[in-house]
Amino acid sequence: MATVEVTHAAPALGSGRLARDVALGLLVALLLFLTAYPLAMLVYGSLHTTPPGEAGTFNLDGYAAMATRTNAIVLLNTVVLSLVKTGLAMALALFLAWIVARTDTPYRDTLEVLVTLPFYVPPILTAMAWGMLATPKGGLINIAWSAVSGSREPLVNIYSYGGVVWHMMQYSTPFLFLLMVGAFKSMDPALEESSRMSGASAWTTFRRVTLGLMLPVTTSAFLLSFIRGVESFESALIFGSPVGIEVITTEIYHLIHHTNRPDYQQATALALFIMALMFALVAWQWRLLGGRSFFTVTGKGYTPRVARLGRWRWATFAFCMLFFVVTVVLPVGQLIVSSFFKFFGFYRWSMVTTDHYASVWNNRLVWRALGNTLLLGVLGATATMVLGGLIAYVLVRTRFGVRRALEVLAWLPWMMPGMVLGVGFLWAYALMPGPVQLYGTLWALGLAYVTLGTPLAVRTMAGAFAQLALDLEECSRVHGAAWWTTFRRILLALAWPAFAVGWILIFFIILRELSASILLYSVGNEVLSVVVMRLWTEGKAGQVSVIALVMLALVFLFRFAERRLVRTHLRS
């Protein structure tokens, strides 16, 4: 492992100490408002018999009620499911990232876009697609298996632990890939070459140098994905709950949606407990990485080393294409086909129609929501990445005492299940004292989205900054550039690929976000996720397919634009 003790002095954030302190104070105040304030409302909710603003008493009933054997089993279930899912997705994502970034596999640029696409397909649609493909009774895969083998036993069953893990992996793998592929690319080959010249094998070099240097990125990505796995609930709700497989988030979902009176006291207590557990994991990561340096981008020019695979390069190409076919072509193909049929999954000539396109085209609400969502997505993702970049800078490049507090604040929203955090936003914004009214405005949605995206923005930018040697920044400062100029023209410029990837991820998180949106939107401020849920509940799966295809078209557009921008940027 290449480790270097960091001995550089902390650079100042501004020309004077006062400016630095004011800037830091503002950053802390902003984060306190964005994350600590809604979370404080949730802590209140967990300790009070009624939600904030209503008459009730303080007690610990919420916490006492969660201490049951059932909950312990559910927690174990949750952790095991997420660990298995993250482990498998990590291995797959690492392999795919290595193929795309460090081998001479053909059409790598195209493959890089293709393998990320599953992330952008709405989970409810892939769930429906896999429900049709892999249900034990009449699933297409099982019908084919039965025809081939003559067996009456199903080959696959999506309603199982394996099914839940598989569906979760559809999103985790491209998510992890996106987070890691940049780090694979921005790696000076000199370190690996030194290892090889010192006699290490290719495998040892890959394991101890390549992966070792990527430790900040891989551990962050693993944690982000693991925590997201603990907090996701669509897969478990659709494929687990019907056969008795419950996870913590489905328990919270039941407490909120499936009880006579939503039990927010127990739901918030359970969510805060999970947050505490996840925080322990993050603290472990800090300990793991503490005091070590992972600089791979220095002032020297370099080109990442590419492994020559010979004939095997077509095998790696085929592997990427297989992943693409299974995770994208099958569900997206079904979206395309279904968008032209009256009923989702019924493909008869008599049912061919273009009505879904016409309905979406003529739906004023869809257009209004699309406009609001694009506005919130573009501004929200940009604001979040800038905020995340600033926080990441303080975390990685300075030794200010406040940086640990910033890191904690920036992590917290990621550790809280969305459906509970959404309630925190509602309570915080609606009950906010003072003349400023956030509740019922687009601002409320925008602030919630920035809060939800900040952890990812910080992790993405911190991982990238950790790879940039300090001499680059110092060089700029020595030549008289102000801090902001250095931050913008050196750090952000070199971390541009990570910024672009983070922006895309957050843009699509905003596009899909429902838990907070449904509690904060108001008439006139509708967003796409709410409209999609409305159409879905109305049974308009065909129209949902059309909207999903529009979203996918946006992905293509943004991904290619981003890659063009990155290329232009790197050339300049």
Added chain:
Amino acid sequence: MLTRRAVLGGMAATVVARPAWAQDADWKKVVDAAKKEGKVVVYNGAVGMPVLPKVGAAFEGKYGIRFELLEARASELRERICTEQASGKILGDVSHNGSTTTALQLAEGTFQPHGTLPNGKRPVAPFATDDVRIPIYVIPYGILVNSEMVKAADEPKSWKDLLNPRWKGKLLMDDMRALGGGAVFFMVTHRTFGKEFHDKLAEQQPHMNRDLRGNFPRVARGEYPVYAPFATPDILELKGLPVKLLLPAEGLPYVRFDGAIFKGAPHPNAARLFLDFLLSDEAQLLYGGAGYVMTVGGLESKVSGEAKTLAQPKLLGTTDPKLQEEMLKLAKAIYK
């Protein structure tokens, strides 16, 4: 323009009997004030309910008052309303929600009296308007079968036919352990047939979930031959699929949807006018035409097409909000 206080005062005053001409004059004032308010904001807990936007459009067309609709699941909506009331930042005027949730909110003091409504007395038994709520329409629940898999002779004709061993492992059901159609079915059939009905039904190992819209295609594709409880109006949306609606002989469990005005509603006159409009022939026939059971009587003959067959089913009963919690617990104990 009428103030909120004046409206509340007016509502109290209408308790005293007034001659018809005076009531007409009073109502005209309400209509004028509603037009000045310019809009009504409806909070709807039945997400994706296709008729409500049509009713809203008809209301807009008739009075020129903008109809704005905000939809969220019942629990989310309830939390929003609680928070709006606690903070005083009230955006919604009218609640359009299931009778159980409405009853719970009524007990929490969420609504204000609607005062006299010209159409207020039109609902027929067993439905009736009270000081706060109006019954808008009813969703009854039957059984959906795959018509290619279930022969006519095998079709369940009674709810008890679901206990036939033939259906073991073949029943797809709306989850009875959660609020929704499943819970309505559980409470009503528990009241009608007793606990042993459900003990036996549990032995049938039904596959339960809350993915209502995903369940219809699963039956149509033949993954499961039988689905229950099935909201009868949905059959109109499934034309062309190999499915059939069955109405058990005992009658159908049902859920009623109520309208009410939020306490502190920012457009109280428009809210009153909208509640009244919901009980008009025009609005009721929109519900009837979509297969829902109207609460106003005597309009069934005016319903056209297939919806006519759904307009007057034999009803078995509905939920009792006071027993809801106990019933949910019992369902969780039986269907583990």
